[in-house]
Amino acid sequence: MAMNFGRQWFHADSQVGLTDTALEFEGLVIRGDFLKGIQTCQSQLRTYYWQRRYKQLKRVLENKVNGRTDRLVYFEGMWPDFDDKDNQILDLIKRALPWYNISSTRRADEADISVYSCYQGSWDMSKTEKSLRILFLAENVRPSFSDFDVSLTNDPYPYGGRNVYMPVWSLEVDWFKRGRPYQDREVYAQELVTSEMRAESLSNWAGRYKKAVYIGNNAEPLRMSVIHELRAHGIEVDCFGSQSRPVVDKIGLLRRYRVNICFENSITYGYVTEKPVHAYLAGCLGIYNSNAHETHLITNEATGFINMQQYELSIERLVLKTRTLMEATVPPTRAPLISSEVADRFIDGLIVGLRERIQWI
Incomplete structure (x- = not known):
């Protein structure tokens, strides 16, 4: 039987989201300077990345004009027993954006935030162009920033401020004190690892x-x-x-x-x-x-x-x-496997880190 030694290979345009212009754009929208953000997109519309960011920003402005107080999250490519209506990533987004009513949707075209992962083959991303895209990676692989705007990964490196460190072990802890398991996993009280x-x-x-x-x-x-x-x-x-x-x-x-x-x-x-x-x-x-x-x-x-x-x-x-x-x-x-102080700093940093990157949506 032949052995396939896979490796990650990134094409030349796969990290356009890490260019100076893209990082400057990210700073503009995070600060709420949407007019300059629109102007940046319009000056770059010959490329797909900027066409997508332009559509995304127009959706955000429409939401603000219409006074929408809800935000819809769409999941694709997650593991087989993942529940899109009750999971840790959705709970994390709720804590990161407490001023919105956050819920999930199974309609990709109506999503404000789309979360993708690597567990179920290729993705059809054509219907999520107007949403902010998050790449969740629970494997030991690196993120890409052409089709994705933010990543949650095992990698502590910030990648220009686009990546939030969320190691797999953190999925085992009941950070949000729900007191019951998720469909895909048991979660354990924080005190069990900090005592x-x-x-x-x-x-x-x-x-x-x-x-x-x-x-x-x-x-x-x-x-x-x-x-x-x-x-x-x-x-x-x-x-x-x-x-x-x-x-x-x-x-x-x-x-x-x-x-x-x-x-x-x-x-x-x-x-x-x-x-x-x-x-x-x-x-x-x-x-x-x-x-x-x-x-x-x-x-x-x-x-x-x-x-x-x-x-x-x-x-x-x-x-x-x-x-x-x-x-x-x-x-x-x-x-203790982790001190209480370090555990508290970790979950607070995770919430705040994600908030800083997606609050403008």
Whole structure:
């Protein structure tokens, strides 16, 4: 079977939204100088990008003249069980624009804001030319700023002020205190990751398997190598996922084990998924591989992780640490995965960052 090694390739005009003129235009509309914004568009109408921004700005001005107090959000390309009427991105937009009545629509042509993602093939974008377009990327890929105006991504780089950092792990936390799950995922109270996890909270520790568990859908070579090495040194590792044994309740399964191998699929600054959060919430000791410690989450021995990016571990030392943790009679007390102050700053910054980029709509 042939192997396809995909890569991102951007054509020469794919980042027109990062040119000086485009960034100056963005500053004009954010400041509310719509007249100069219109003039900028009219001077550039020979290109599709400026034709689209002109249509978008005319829609905004019509809304203001008509006194509209609602804004409609359209979603396309999201994951299969995504609910367009009840999801975290819609809740985030509501917090970012509290002066509008925000709701979703399934009619692309009436959208004021369109949110696209990368999970369901190609998009038909012809009906959303008048809307502000947001690109949501939960994968370790870079955004494009020709068809999109704002991005929500795993990448902390601002890209001329167009990108807002929204790492995947943040989707696991109930930031808006709704107290119930979304259709596509459970969310966990902020206090569960910002409070110390004491040994007595893991009352089932004695009954847990003295094994490691790996749950994943990507046979990434580093994690497969580590699993092989651990097994070769006498440590049992059970593997689950779409490529082996599918799992319905991931957290429930993790709570039956003492150690979780929770490597990220790839390592790039800022790319931190749900994996360390799930390991922490399940009370597992995590064998992890990421630079999460350089962002918001604390993934070191104090929080119950052996993070291979922080320690130059030989396989022998990794085996020794894993066996010591696995055989512990009482689990160690663990520091918060993220401090309350950092968590509050993160969600406030996410809301304000998005507001600054879309409030003019």
